[in-house]
Amino acid sequence: xxxxxxxxxxxxxxxxxxxxxxxxxxxxxxxxxxxxxxxxxxxxxxxxxxxxxxxxxxxxxxxxxxxxxxxxxxxxxxxxxxxxxxxxxxxxxxxxxxxxxxxxxxxxxxxxxxxxxxxxxxxxxxxxxxxxxxxxxxxxxxxxxxxxxxxxxxxxxxxxxxxxxxxxxxxxxxxxxxxxxxxxxxxxxxxxxxxxxxxxxxxxxxxxxxxxxxxxxxxxxxxxxxxxxxxxxxxxxxxxxxxxxxxxxxxxxxxxxxxxxxxxxxxxxxxxxxxxxxxxxxxxxxxxxxxxxxxxxxxxxxxxxxxxxxxxxxxxxxxxxxxxxxxxxxxxxxxxxxxxxxxxxxxxxxxxxxxxxxxxxxxxxxxxxxxxxxxxxxxxxxxxxxxxxxxxxxxxxxxxxxxxxxxxxxxxxxxxxxxxxxxxxxxxxxxxxxxxxxxxxxxxxxxx
Numbered sequence: 001x002x003x004x005x006x007x008x009x010x011x012x013x014x015x016x017x018x019x020x021x022x023x024x025x026x027x028x029x030x031x032x033x034x035x036x037x038x039x040x041x042x043x044x045x046x047x048x049x050x051x052x053x054x055x056x057x058x059x060x061x062x063x064x065x066x067x068x069x070x071x072x073x074x075x076x077x078x079x080x081x082x083x084x085x086x087x088x089x090x091x092x093x094x095x096x097x098x099x100x101x102x103x104x105x106x107x108x109x110x111x112x113x114x115x116x117x118x119x120x121x122x123x124x125x126x127x128x129x130x131x132x133x134x135x136x137x138x139x140x141x142x143x144x145x146x147x148x149x150x151x152x153x154x155x156x157x158x159x160x161x162x163x164x165x166x167x168x169x170x171x172x173x174x175x176x177x178x179x180x181x182x183x184x185x186x187x188x189x190x191x192x193x194x195x196x197x198x199x200x201x202x203x204x205x206x207x208x209x210x211x212x213x214x215x216x217x218x219x220x221x222x223x224x225x226x227x228x229x230x231x232x233x234x235x236x237x238x239x240x241x242x243x244x245x246x247x248x249x250x251x252x253x254x255x256x257x258x259x260x261x262x263x264x265x266x267x268x269x270x271x272x273x274x275x276x277x278x279x280x281x282x283x284x285x286x287x288x289x290x291x292x293x294x295x296x297x298x299x300x301x302x303x304x305x306x307x308x309x310x311x312x313x314x315x316x317x318x319x320x321x322x323x324x325x326x327x328x329x330x331x332x333x334x335x336x337x338x339x340x341x342x343x344x345x346x347x348x349x350x351x352x353x354x355x356x357x358x359x360x361x362x363x364x365x366x367x368x369x370x371x372x373x374x375x376x377x378x379x380x381x382x383x384x385x386x387x388x389x390x391x392x393x394x395x396x397x398x399x400x401x402x403x404x405x406x407x408x409x410x411x412x413x414x415x416x417x418x419x420x421x422x423x424x425x426x427x428x429x430x431x432x433x434x435x436x437x438x439x440x441x442x443x444x445x446x447x448x
Contacts, residue, residue: 173371174425175447178406184444185226187431191440194433195309196245197418199224201370202254204423205283207442208232210258212417212433213241219256223283224422224429226442230287234258234294237274244365244418248313248320252277258294259311261322266305270345273297273311273320273336295342301334302347309417310366310377314394322348323366323377323398329358333398351395356384356402367420367428376405376428378419383407383430406445414438 187194187209195212206229209220217239221229241262248255258274276294281287297320310323310331320336334348354363354377361379368375375386375397384402388394408416413432421428427446432438 173373174369175427177448178427178445179448181406181408181412181430181443181445183439183441184224184429185222185442187226187440187442188220188222188228190220190228190231191431192434194431195243195417196259196311196365197429197431198245198247198256198367198420199423199429200254200278200281201247201315201423202278203281203283206281207420207429208245208247208256209418209431210242210245212243213239213262219245219258221281221287222442224444227283228286229281229283231289232256232279232287233289233291234274234276235291236293237296240268243309244311246311246313246367247278248315249318250275250277254278257311257313257320259308259322261308261311263305263307266307268305270298270300271308271322272299273322275340275342295340297336297340297342298345299336299348300345302350306332306334309362309364312366312368312375314368314372315370316372317394319394321351321398323354323363325362325364327358327362330354330356331363335395351398353398355386355399360384360402364415364417365419369421370423370425374421376419376421377402378407378416378430380414380416381407381410383416383419383428408432408441408443411437412439412441412443 191209191211193212194209196208196210198208200206200208205224207222207224207226209222210218211220217234217237219232219234221231223229240260241264242258242260243262244259246257246259248257254277255275256278260272260274263271274294274296276292279287279290279292306324307326308322308324310325312321312323313319314321319338320340322334322336324331324334326332330353332353333351335351337346337349340346356363356377356379361381364378364380366375366377372394373388375388377384377386383405385405386397386400386402388397389400407413408430413430414437415433415435416430416438417433418431419428420430422444427444430443430445431441434440
């Protein structure tokens with residue numbers, strides 16, 4: 001439940017006969033992380049701690065229809081960058097992927113010379129992966145967001161977390177290691193240039209995605225096996241260059257955030273994040289077309305114009321972060337200050353540089369774990385996970401060590417754009433913008 005100040009409250013699940021879970025009909029549901037955001041706990045799907053000591057997932061169900069036997073023929077879970085993942089910039093700044101010889105560390109620990117613009121392994125990325133019910137929509141065709149109420153809540157961005165990475169049962173929050181990417185379904189044909197991807201925390205089994213420029217202000221809704229469920233149209237918005245999508249808490253309960261943050265030619269004086277209350281959707285019931293009215297949170301950067309493709313919403317505080325997309329340099333992270341005031345332009349706050357080096361490639365998407373203690377950032381050739389150090393505020397996660405995790409091959413995702421943690425926190429989904437080489441597959445990566 002949401003407090004009157006806009007801050008989340010904690011709800012502890014009742015103890016059951018099985019550690020770390022409770023029964024919900026025939027479905028086992030893991031208990032929430034202590035102090036995790038109530039909007040996630042209320043959904044009853046957060047799987048923080050639902051891994052065994054060896055990193056294997058507890059028997060929590062998983063995605064309907066997912067089949068690890070569909071695994072791709074190559075995994076990068078050993079911590080290496082994809083061998084063929086060289087990235088160069090195209091004139092429009094979008095970046096293109098070219099196939100190259102391996103550029104990983106050789107047997108003697110030395111890095112071979114790479115061509116200009118190629119992705120090379122950075123010393124800071126060495127090492128293995130660390131251990132570490134919804135109802136159908138009401139049928140109302142037009143929904144007016146009430147997400148803006150009480151946004152002047154106390155700013156929790158500097159809150160110190162002493163329980164990072166632990167559950168009430170004492171287990172790890174998330175996967176200790178990840179398995180091989182497996183195809184879980186085929187993207188709906190309406191996704192012709194996928195740019196943003198996020199799994200709903202309110203509606204388990206539901207995923208939201210959108211196209212890049214020319215998206216017609218439309219969010220594509222699908223199940224976690226990529227079955228098309230319908231679309232949500234932002235009726236009061238003209239899409240220009242949508243680049244990423246996120247879900248997070250708001251005074252309406254749970255909101256969807258869309259990042260109008262692309263600016264390849266640095267042509268726009270201001271950018272925006274559109275926010276609206278998330279509807280109730282069942283992964284088994286198509287919704288047709290729903291039209292919503294969104295809040296426009298417009299902003300400018302404090303130091304000039306930037307191109308960006310990564311939008312993050314921290315699940316405990318609801319803080320909004322944007323990560324820039326820049327060639328051959330580390331990306332910069334900006335935070336939108338509170339209160340969020342729709343219709344009023346704000347100036348972003350600079351958080352600092354992302355610890356991922358420019359040699360890792362152009363940053364094209366990301367997501368924050370439902371527990372709020374991990375973060376995924378992806379580039380065209382690879383996906384990286386960042387872990388929050390216990391006792392530190394969330395903003396410090398951007399300076400944490402970037403650890404490569406399992407990524408589909410470049411033949412499968414030559415222009416990987418979207419990545420999102422699963423709603424239960426066990427594993428993640430990833431998908432690619434179609435460019436003639438990428439598959440139309442939605443991949444899921446589970447705990448190893």
